[in-house]
Amino acid sequence: MQIFFILGIPGLLALTALLVKKQRIFGILNSIGYLVVLCESALLLKKVVLSGGVKLCGDFIHLDTLSAFFIFVISVVAFAATLYSVGYIRKDVETGIISEKKAMVYYVLFNLFCCSMLFVPAVNNLGILWVAIEMTTLISTFLVGFYSSKESVEAAWKYIIICSVGIIFALLGTILFSYAFSLSGGTSSLNWSSMVASAANMDKNILKVAFIFILVGYGTKAGLAPMHTWLPDAHSQAVSPISALLSGVLLKTAIYAILRFGTIIIKGVGFAYFAHLMILFGMISLAISCGFILVQKDLKRLLAYSSIEHMGIICIGFGLGAPLAVAGALLHVFNHAVVKSLMFFGAGNVVSAYKKHNMNAIKGIIKAMPFTGVMLLLGMFALTGFPPFSIFISEMLIIISAFSNGSYLIASLLLLFLAVIFGAFIYHFGEMLFGNIPKGMAPAGEPLSGKIAFLFLFFQICVLGIVLLFIKKDLLWIAQNLFQA
Amino acid sequence: MRELILFGVLATTYLMVIAKRAPALIRSFRYQSFFLFLITLVAGYTEKQINLYFIALLILILKVFIIPHGLNLITKKINVEENLGLFVNAQLSLIVALALTYCSRVFSETLGFGMDYRLAAITVAFSVIFIGAFLMISRMKAFTQVIGLLVMENGIFLFASFVSGGMPFFVEIAVFLDVFVSVIIMGLFIYRVNKLFTHIDVNKLSSLKG
Numbered sequence: 001m002q003i004f005f006i007l008g009i010p011g012l013l014a015l016t017a018l019l020v021k022k023q024r025i026f027g028i029l030n031s032i033g034y035l036v037v038l039c040e041s042a043l044l045l046k047k048v049v050l051s052g053g054v055k056l057c058g059d060f061i062h063l064d065t066l067s068a069f070f071i072f073v074i075s076v077v078a079f080a081a082t083l084y085s086v087g088y089i090r091k092d093v094e095t096g097i098i099s100e101k102k103a104m105v106y107y108v109l110f111n112l113f114c115c116s117m118l119f120v121p122a123v124n125n126l127g128i129l130w131v132a133i134e135m136t137t138l139i140s141t142f143l144v145g146f147y148s149s150k151e152s153v154e155a156a157w158k159y160i161i162i163c164s165v166g167i168i169f170a171l172l173g174t175i176l177f178s179y180a181f182s183l184s185g186g187t188s189s190l191n192w193s194s195m196v197a198s199a200a201n202m203d204k205n206i207l208k209v210a211f212i213f214i215l216v217g218y219g220t221k222a223g224l225a226p227m228h229t230w231l232p233d234a235h236s237q238a239v240s241p242i243s244a245l246l247s248g249v250l251l252k253t254a255i256y257a258i259l260r261f262g263t264i265i266i267k268g269v270g271f272a273y274f275a276h277l278m279i280l281f282g283m284i285s286l287a288i289s290c291g292f293i294l295v296q297k298d299l300k301r302l303l304a305y306s307s308i309e310h311m312g313i314i315c316i317g318f319g320l321g322a323p324l325a326v327a328g329a330l331l332h333v334f335n336h337a338v339v340k341s342l343m344f345f346g347a348g349n350v351v352s353a354y355k356k357h358n359m360n361a362i363k364g365i366i367k368a369m370p371f372t373g374v375m376l377l378l379g380m381f382a383l384t385g386f387p388p389f390s391i392f393i394s395e396m397l398i399i400i401s402a403f404s405n406g407s408y409l410i411a412s413l414l415l416l417f418l419a420v421i422f423g424a425f426i427y428h429f430g431e432m433l434f435g436n437i438p439k440g441m442a443p444a445g446e447p448l449s450g451k452i453a454f455l456f457l458f459f460q461i462c463v464l465g466i467v468l469l470f471i472k473k474d475l476l477w478i479a480q481n482l483f484q485a
Numbered sequence: 486m487r488e489l490i491l492f493g494v495l496a497t498t499y500l501m502v503i504a505k506r507a508p509a510l511i512r513s514f515r516y517q518s519f520f521l522f523l524i525t526l527v528a529g530y531t532e533k534q535i536n537l538y539f540i541a542l543l544i545l546i547l548k549v550f551i552i553p554h555g556l557n558l559i560t561k562k563i564n565v566e567e568n569l570g571l572f573v574n575a576q577l578s579l580i581v582a583l584a585l586t587y588c589s590r591v592f593s594e595t596l597g598f599g600m601d602y603r604l605a606a607i608t609v610a611f612s613v614i615f616i617g618a619f620l621m622i623s624r625m626k627a628f629t630q631v632i633g634l635l636v637m638e639n640g641i642f643l644f645a646s647f648v649s650g651g652m653p654f655f656v657e658i659a660v661f662l663d664v665f666v667s668v669i670i671m672g673l674f675i676y677r678v679n680k681l682f683t684h685i686d687v688n689k690l691s692s693l694k695g
Contacts, residue, residue, distance in 0.1 A: 127656030179648040233693045
């Protein structure tokens with residue numbers, strides 16, 4: 001039942017945004033709407049974990065723990081983004097960057113975007129899943145090119161072309177899966193629930209080829225290297241709350257799709273095949289992002305490359321496959337979403353105050369904007385996996401599991417890359433946060449709703465980091481439940 | 486009959502590879518979509534399914550009439566020179582296309598699609614997909630990328646209609662509409678690129694890097 005609220009409220013809000021003329025009022029209405037979505041998704045997650053999957057509308061919607069978990073992650077970040085949008089959009093309107101009318105266009109697109117993302121984990125049919133993921137691309141293209149500057153239109157063009165090509169390959173993979181399914185005697189339905197059930201009888205050869213297409217296709221959307229080239233452009237040019245959504249949850253919806261096909265592959269072909277591919281792509285992503293983070297000059301691009309790094313870690317976690325690693329990877333999905341949104345909100349404040357993306361020109365954030373500066377400092381430590389924040393725990397789980405599996409090479413490479421990235425982040429942020437404010441910069445205000453968004457996100461990474469130390473057992477139980485591999 | 490139409494699809498794909506100007510490319514795309522329409526019609530007739538007739542009609546309306554017409558309008562409106570800007574010249578492109586067709590043949594054999602007309606159909610489908618991808622990366626102008634994407638989509642459609650009798654009906658419709666919307670949005674962005682940069686050469690869109 002909750003799922004109808006979760007999908008319906010963003011849709012209704014998109015319609016309301018067409019009618020309401022004042023962006024201020026609508027911004028607040030929007031936040032309230034997403035607060036309800038967040039509560040409903042928490043209830044849904046609880047219900048699914050305790051009493052098993054839900055089927056609705058003649059099996060059109062099928063929710064298990066994995067999908068409920070992803071819905072929850074999306075609604076957490078979406079709620080924070082609505083809070084942040086209130087202040088951010090108001091400021092843009094007041095400074096005349098965008099008109100009142102365009103602000104309402106933003107809210108319409110925002111809601112459509114969230115609605116399509118929430119739709120992805122809910123559907124059972126893999127064809128409709130493809131359509132939903134393509135919809136997220138199409139809608140967010142407008143949000144990437146929102147400011148209509150040369151750079152943003154260029155980024156939007158690259159984004160829509162690269163992601164559309166990628167996703168066409170994913171469609172090919174989906175059709176191959178359905179072909180393998182029909183050979184094994186299934187009907188021509190594309191429901192993953194029935195595909196998983198008869199995965200063992202499917203043709204291994206076709207499944208293997210199909211999964212490569214899926215991994216390349218949805219991997220493009222998930223920002224896995226070497227298909228990541230659209231990601232830094234799009235994330236750096238999008239409106240800041242949207243950067244947070246893109247980086248925090250859009251990439252995860254693609255990972256969700258890969259996992260759905262992954263469960264079929266694990267049953268049909270065996271775990272080793274899935275594991276090797278995931279770990280390979282994860283490692284390439286880590287290595288490439290590590291290099292670009294070291295030499296990066298643009299603040300938002302730095303954060304975008306860090307997203308590629310974290311997607312790599314998540315893939316390695318799922319690829320290792322032990323319950324401990326899967327639990328770590330799932331936690332990492334949540335933690336990364338929360339921390340990265342926090343960082344993008346901070347970066348948004350910084351960029352709108354300094355009017356620049358270039359890190360060499362940004363100095364003395366802590367003096368200019370004390371609240372944002374402190375949040376960025378703490379968020380930076382959280383992002384690079386410093387205790388007591390929750391990313392530390394999820395990375396720890398993955399590394400422990402790699403060592404106890406005997407995959408020493410993977411574990412040591414992971415540690416090496418993490419150490420290098422940690423150093424690079426300390427260097428870049430040390431330069432930006434401290435030092436003197438450049439001459440002629442007016443002190444910038446920090447709106448209240450933005451502060452609430454920061455605190456909301458920060459509270460989660462902090463509390464989760466400490467609480468998780470004590471409830472590891474439950475987590476393992478959930479992970480085992482999910483991924484009986 | 487089927488073999489003849491499949492040959493038509495392949496031939497129009499080669500025509501696109503050697504096209505040097507935008508109107509020629511769009512015309513070939515129109516022919517290819519028309520052959521796709523014929524194939525779906527024949528399949529509908531032999532398998533006696535109403536769904537397939539409906540899909541054939543959609544192909545006829547969207548891909549043979551509306552989309553090529555819209556692309557023609559865009560090329561006229563934005564008023565840039567009609568040369569496509571070939572990174573790889575026509576002769577070499579044709580050789581690449583032939584090589585891709587051969588690869589598709591080998592690929593579909595390893596996937597295990599018998600030796601009857603199905604093998605030919607799958608080979609044609611894969612070569613259309615790969616040649617579409619090749620078109621996207623070897624031409625300079627932005628609308629070649631849109632057409633390349635549409636060609637790839639045609640290939641996928643062909644593929645889907647020959648394995649397992651296609652996808653479920655409503656999925657097929659949803660995919661169709663999705664592609665249609667994406668073409669509209671890409672057209673819109675071609676406009677914007679042209680307005681801001683006064684050209685649509687994608688190789689010159691290079692201010693974002695690193």
